Amino acid sequence: MPMPFRPVPCSIWLPHAEEDAWGNEVVTFAEDPDIVTTCCYAPGDSRPETSDDIEQGRPEGAAVRVTFFLPKTLDAALRGARIAASPPDDAWMAAHAFDVVGAPTSYMRQNTPGDYSWAVEGVTHLG
Numbered sequence: 001m002p003m004p005f006r007p008v009p010c011s012i013w014l015p016h017a018e019e020d021a022w023g024n025e026v027v028t029f030a031e032d033p034d035i036v037t038t039c040c041y042a043p044g045d046s047r048p049e050t051s052d053d054i055e056q057g058r059p060e061g062a063a064v065r066v067t068f069f070l071p072k073t074l075d076a077a078l079r080g081a082r083i084a085a086s087p088p089d090d091a092w093m094a095a096h097a098f099d100v101v102g103a104p105t106s107y108m109r110q111n112t113p114g115d116y117s118w119a120v121e122g123v124t125h126l127g
Contacts, residue, residue, distance in 0.1 A: 008087040010039035010068065013097070015080040029082060040069040040116060041085045041093070062126045066098055070118035072109045079103040083122050098122025 011033035020026050043066055068083055084097040101121040109117050 005040040005042075005069075007038035007040055008085050010037050010070070011035070011084050011086065012037070012076070012078070013082040014076065014078075027080060033084075035074070035076060037071055037074060039071075039083075039085055042067050042069075063123055064096070064098075064126060065101075065121060065123050066093075068098075068118075068120045068122055069116040070106075070120060071115055072106065072112065072117040074106070074118060077103075078120060083120065096124050098124045 012035040013029040014034040015027045015029065017025050017027055043064075066085075068085065078100050079102070081100040082097045083100055084094075086094045088094075099122060101123055104118060104120040106112075106117045107119075
């Protein structure tokens with residue numbers, strides 16, 4: 001059973017930990033994505049919107065949350081990753097990368113109908 005949405009190109013950047021001159025761990029991302037695949041996406045999540053994202057220095061701040069649905073074939077640890085969908089008909093979405101929230105895992109692949117078993121929450125902060 002296929003996903004009821006049309007898949008679009010999707011890029012994922014995995015975090016790479018490096019040590020700075022003082023011994024602190026610094027997370028960096030490669031310029032090119034570590035994983036190129038397809039995904040489907042839907043705006044929002046199951047939590048109610050709050051004003052948590054408004055803070056001093058960002059009075060017009062906004063946290064934008066998107067749920068990305070990734071293929072069963074993906075086998076990667078996504079904690080701390082960045083993800084971006086590139087739909088050809090949505091310039092705003094294609095121009096933003098989102099930070100992966102938490103440590104997503106796939107639903108049981110054999111027990112999940114269709115081609116997509118991952119539901120990954122991403123967030124970006126605007127303003």
